[in-house]
Amino acid sequence: MPATLEPIKAFACTFADCAASFDTEKKLISHKKNSDEHDYCYKCNLDFGSYDDLARHKAFAPDKHNRACRICGEEFKSISGLKRHTELSHKVKQKLPCIGCNEEFPAPAMLIEHLEFGHCEVISAQQFMGHVIHKHLVVKLLDSGDAHDRFMQKISQYDAALDHEDGGGVGVENYLEEEHDEAKAVSHPAIQPEYAQDAVHQTGGWPTLAQGRNASGSSSLTSGMDRMSLRGADSDTIIGSSSNTIDGSAAPSQGSKHQVNMWGGRSAKKLFPQAKPTPAATKEFTIEAIDKQDEEQHGANIFKTRFWDPLAKEYNPNRFWNGVIEKYLCPFMCEQVLANEAEMRDHILVAHRVSRAKCPYCLKYFDSVTALMCHCQSRGSKCQVNKADKFGDFLNRLTGGFLTVEEKVRPDHIQNETVEVWNAETQEMEKYTPPTVKYLEYRSSKPVDWKEPTRVAAQIGGGSTTGTFNYRNQQSQW
Known part of the structure; x- marks a missing residue:
């Protein structure tokens, strides 16, 4: 059909x-x-x-x-x-790279989970926790002046025992400052060395250099050199000869003030046109060199170095050695006295580790930093910690300096046009601008106490599929 x-x-x-x-x-x-x-x-x-x-x-x-x-x-x-x-x-998509292995994550909680639970091949879980604890230690020292003074007392003996003078000795620049004028009035002539100068017999001046066309192959200088002998007398040497000029003209005497221009008034650019200019000497300024200089002048900076952390490269337990009682003092505010270095290491790694994290707004406890990070990044939760004025400071302390945050306008709301709309109440056309919505832009950052991992050159056998491997706690790449 x-x-x-x-x-x-x-x-x-x-x-x-x-x-x-x-x-x-x-x-x-x-x-x-x-x-x-x-x-x-x-x-x-x-x-x-x-x-x-x-x-x-x-x-x-x-x-x-x-x-x-x-x-x-x-x-x-x-x-x-x-x-x-x-x-x-409608959350804004973000990419947060890990500063250790460069793997990217779409959410801040996923990046913190990657670091906290040891999924990163460069930054271990203990190293991440060391940065977090360091932030808490610095905050404690800044909040209480007594805590900072007590901390400086613990490391004072070590700093006082250091001597950074390269030349050694005792400086006496201002030792006679009060009697400076009287010291200048006393005459102390310098002691002259006693030596006998060898007599040099010279009958004529020094030979002049050959200049351009005036130089000839049969000069008296060449003939004089031909007459030189290993066993010859003084009269046979070129210095002892009376004819020590090249073109027959007399050379200037040794005591003469007038000096002959050996290049004939020509500059180096004319003499050597193909020569490249000598590059200026460059100096390398590195962060490590500046930190070392600051440490020598002002002592170790607790805000930039983790010399208290046994897992850090700059760890130095001798800073907390007390020579009076001959024991180690805990760097933290627990005031624990430890018998040896091994006991101090175990005490720091066990007793001073973050076991629970607390939200400062709703006062809830979480079992991990990742769980608290999930709580903070949720903009729609009842807790308004992410809308607080100092949320950025809290996030930086919570993550050990690996994350920073800034509130920005959504990219699709930046171009916010103004239009004319009809107002039924006033019976007039009025300008209207739609409301803008903001979001939290998270960014990966490096902690202040961050030190770049040392990389070895190669590894024979083994390795991973990602092209990186670990050798004695040192990260490397194939």
């Missing part, structure tokens, strides 16, 4: 790619409103080519669409509801 063609009805669909038609306009509007293939605004009776254009139309028409999301077009009764929806449902 052949197919029958339905006649075109009075109201055809206004979308070009749709062949449907209807008897009434009401059915046509219901078709465009309920169809998933049509982007149609039934309140304004407007057709749009894409869903993004429809959502943007709703966002800039609050007189008919309340507060609409620019991304999905969902409408809300308040600005707070709109912002909460955007923060939870």
Whole structure:
């Protein structure tokens, strides 16, 4: 049976790619409103080519669409509801690289989990925890002046025993400062060495250098050198000869003040046109050199170095050695006295490790730094710790300096246009700017006490599929 063609009805669909038609306009509007293939605004009776254009139309028409999301077009009764929806449902994609292995993560909690549980091939879990504890130690020292003074007392004996003088000896620059004038008045002539100068017999001046065309192969200098002998007398040497000139002219005497220009007044550029200029001497300024210089002048800086951490390269237990009681003092505020270096190492690695993390806003405890990081990054939770003024400082301390955060306007809300809308209450056209929504932009950072891992050159056998390997706690690459 052949197919029958339905006649075109009075109201055809206004979308070009749709062949449907209807008897009434009401059915046509219901078709465009309920169809998933049509982007149609039934309140304004407007057709749009894409869903993004429809959502943007709703966002800039609050007189008919309340507060609409620019991304999905969902409408809300308040600005707070709109912002909460955007923060939870339309999160901005971020890439957070690990400073150790360069692996990227889309969320800050995933990066902290990567570091805290030892998934990184460069930064171990204990090293990460060392940076976290170092932040807590520095905060404790800054909060209480007594704690900082007590800490400086523990390391004072070691700093006092250091001697950074390269030359040694005792300086007496200002020893006679009070009687400086009287000391200058006393005459102390320098002691002259006693030696006998060898008598040098010279009958003539020194020979001049050959200049350009005046030099000849049969000069008296060459003939004089031919007459030199290993066993010859003084008269046979070139210095002892009376004819010690090249072109027959007399050479200037040794006591003469006039000096002959050996290059004939020509500069080095004319004499050697192809020669390259000597590069200026360069000096290398490295962070390690500056830190070493500061340590020699002002002592170790607890804010930049972890000399208390047994897992750090700059670890130095001798700083906490007390020569009076001949025991070690714990660097922390527990005031524990330890008998030897091994006991001090075990005490620091066991007693002073973060076991639980506490949120400063809602006062909840979490079993790991990663769990607390998940709690902090959720913008829609009841806890408002991520909206606090000092959230950046807390995050830096929580993660050991591996993360920083900054609140920014969403990229799709930066171009915020102003449009004219109709105000039904005033019966006038007014300017309207849609509300902007902000987000937290997390970035990977290096802690202040970060030291680049030492890399070895090669490894024979073994290795990993990622091209990196560990050799005696030193990271390397194939």
